[in-house]
Amino acid sequence: MSGAHGSHGHxxxxxxxxxxxxxxxxxxxxxxxxxPCDALRDKDExxxxxxxxxxxxxxxxxxxxxxxxx
Ligand SMILES: [Zn+2]
Numbered sequence: 001m002s003g004a005h006g007s008h009g010h011x012x013x014x015x016x017x018x019x020x021x022x023x024x025x026x027x028x029x030x031x032x033x034x035x036p037c038d039a040l041r042d043k044d045e046x047x048x049x050x051x052x053x054x055x056x057x058x059x060x061x062x063x064x065x066x067x068x069x070x
Pocket of ligand 1 (some may be wrong): 028048051053
């Protein structure tokens with residue numbers, strides 16, 4: 001009898017796949033501060049907690065979220 005193959009069922013390096021969902025944070029275009037927030041939707045208005053700037057969320061179906069200064 002020769003030994004069994006020891007296969008460790010340990011999958012690493014799968015990357016961190018983010019589940020699709022609304023962003024829950026944004027980086028302020030003005031001061032670059034990271035602001036956690038509620039789930040963002042297109043045309044939401046967000047307020048930077050650091051510099052007080054307000055921005056409108058542009059969330060295209062595909063691609064990155066953008067913030068437009070108000
Ligand atoms: Zn800011």
